[in-house]
Amino acid sequence: MYEGPVQDLIDELGRLPGVGPKSAQRIAFHLLAADPADVGRLQDALGRVKEGVVFCEICGNVSEQTQCRICRDLRRDATVVCVVEEPKDVLAVERTREFKGRYHVLGGALDPLAGIGPDQLRIRELMARIGAQDITEIILATDPNTEGEATATYLVRMLRDFPGLTVTRLASGLPMGGDLEFADELTLGRALSGRRTV
Amino acid sequence: MSLYRDTGVVLRVQKLGEADRIITMITRKHGKVRGVAKGVRRTSSRFGARLEPFCHVDVQLYTGRTLDVVTQVETVDAFAPWLVTDYQRYTAASAVLETADRLCPEEGEPVMRLYLLVVGALRALSSTERDPSLVLDAFLLRAMAYAGWAPAVSECARCAAPGPHRSFSVAGGGMVCMRCRPPGSASPAADTVVLMDALMHGDWDVADGTAQPARREASGLVAAHLQWHMERQLRSLPLVERKAKEASG
Ligand SMILES: [Zn+2]
Ligand SMILES: [Zn+2]
Numbered sequence: 001m002y003e004g005p006v007q008d009l010i011d012e013l014g015r016l017p018g019v020g021p022k023s024a025q026r027i028a029f030h031l032l033a034a035d036p037a038d039v040g041r042l043q044d045a046l047g048r049v050k051e052g053v054v055f056c057e058i059c060g061n062v063s064e065q066t067q068c069r070i071c072r073d074l075r076r077d078a079t080v081v082c083v084v085e086e087p088k089d090v091l092a093v094e095r096t097r098e099f100k101g102r103y104h105v106l107g108g109a110l111d112p113l114a115g116i117g118p119d120q121l122r123i124r125e126l127m128a129r130i131g132a133q134d135i136t137e138i139i140l141a142t143d144p145n146t147e148g149e150a151t152a153t154y155l156v157r158m159l160r161d162f163p164g165l166t167v168t169r170l171a172s173g174l175p176m177g178g179d180l181e182f183a184d185e186l187t188l189g190r191a192l193s194g195r196r197t198v
Numbered sequence: 199m200s201l202y203r204d205t206g207v208v209l210r211v212q213k214l215g216e217a218d219r220i221i222t223m224i225t226r227k228h229g230k231v232r233g234v235a236k237g238v239r240r241t242s243s244r245f246g247a248r249l250e251p252f253c254h255v256d257v258q259l260y261t262g263r264t265l266d267v268v269t270q271v272e273t274v275d276a277f278a279p280w281l282v283t284d285y286q287r288y289t290a291a292s293a294v295l296e297t298a299d300r301l302c303p304e305e306g307e308p309v310m311r312l313y314l315l316v317v318g319a320l321r322a323l324s325s326t327e328r329d330p331s332l333v334l335d336a337f338l339l340r341a342m343a344y345a346g347w348a349p350a351v352s353e354c355a356r357c358a359a360p361g362p363h364r365s366f367s368v369a370g371g372g373m374v375c376m377r378c379r380p381p382g383s384a385s386p387a388a389d390t391v392v393l394m395d396a397l398m399h400g401d402w403d404v405a406d407g408t409a410q411p412a413r414r415e416a417s418g419l420v421a422a423h424l425q426w427h428m429e430r431q432l433r434s435l436p437l438v439e440r441k442a443k444e445a446s447g
Contacts, residue, residue, distance in 0.1 A: 017215070017216075113434055149278075
């Protein structure tokens with residue numbers, strides 16, 4: 001145990017995902033020795049992240065404005081919407097450069113064990129969006145794991161009564177059990193281009 | 199370091215660090231077991247999808263200082279791929295896992311009977327045409343019997359007078375006779391009581407023949423009884439889809 005502010009910092013860093021006690025210590029002492037200007041920028045970024053970031057009113061992705069960069073981009077195909085669990089999955093799909101449509105971020109997966117049902121996700125918003133906009137295809141890109149598959153199953157049931165709407169799921173090339181964010185671009189790109197109607 | 203091997207059902211997984219998970223299992227010989235599965239969230243993990251909730255696995259772990267570490271996994275029954283194709287079955291199976299997790303005492307205590315009930319319920323939910331709601335309620339009644347506080351169904355919960363009785367009181371312990379009946383008791387239909395008795399004893403011929411209103415009422419009583427005995431509310435139970443067959447998909 002260290003004294004006062006240093007230990008406080010180590011404790012706070014240790015709460016972050018992926019940061020064990022040893023890494024927390026290493027980061028804390030790095031910051032202590034770092035150039036004050038560098039630490040200042042980090043401090044500013046931390047301060048802004050809670051106030052400055054909003055969620056896009058259309059797709060639910062993190063954004064700086066009421067509508068995100070992708071929803072504002074008129075070159076992107078508004079008729080195809082890729083449904084993902086988290087904002088980080090948008091990045092994963094973007095990295096493939098395979099997809100030119102838009103997104104819908106659910107905010108998680110249906111997981112009764114965690115108390116997450118349809119009302120806790122942005123499913124109603126998705127239905128409203130399909131009802132109001134000219135959308136012809138929904139790509140279900142939830143994680144290839146149990147909760148992600150169950151979420152896709154539920155959405156297929158909800159979406160099958162929209163006339164003229166095609167619902168597709170990523171091809172089975174993705175290994176089951178993982179998180180989408182860990183899929184490499186090549187595999188994810190292939191899964192995207194080989195998607196099948198469900 | 200000491201190795202041990204057992205069969206178990208994955209009840210719950212929690213993210214740990216960058217790509218690991220803590221896996222909570224109910225096992226045949228070692229009761230509740232918690233182990234770390236390293237790198238399991240990477241799509242390249244050698245564990246693949248074998249350590250997801252609902253998986254029935256043959257697993258090898260070594261005893262760590264704080265948590266045990268999973269070294270090998272083989273699938274015994276792959277329930278998850280079937281359960282996730284039907285949202286109603288998925289939610290019912292989730293309630294089975296959460297109930298088992300909550301009824302499982304401390305790590306290490308043997309819980310063979312509860313383990314067998316869990317495997318039986320998941321097998322029925324993933325492989326039969328039976329109404330998932332009935333399978334769940336049968337599991338909940340028997341799990342409560344395992345815990346020692348199943349509702350009385352035929353005899354009066356208070357004076358043991360032989361039934362059939364007409365009132366049900368959660369606080370009173372189940373079905374109660376006219377004399378013992380506390381104020382505020384429910385008055386379930388006769389069919390509902392017959393159904394609960396059939397579910398408790400595994401009489402599927404009777405249970406399968408019951409109508410929706412009796413099933414709905416029995417589910418309500420079973421859930422009320424379960425929640426009353428639990429310290430904290432179950433998260434999954436209110437999310438279970440209790441619709442009739444045609445809604446499944
Ligand atoms: Zn947007
Ligand atoms: Zn009595």
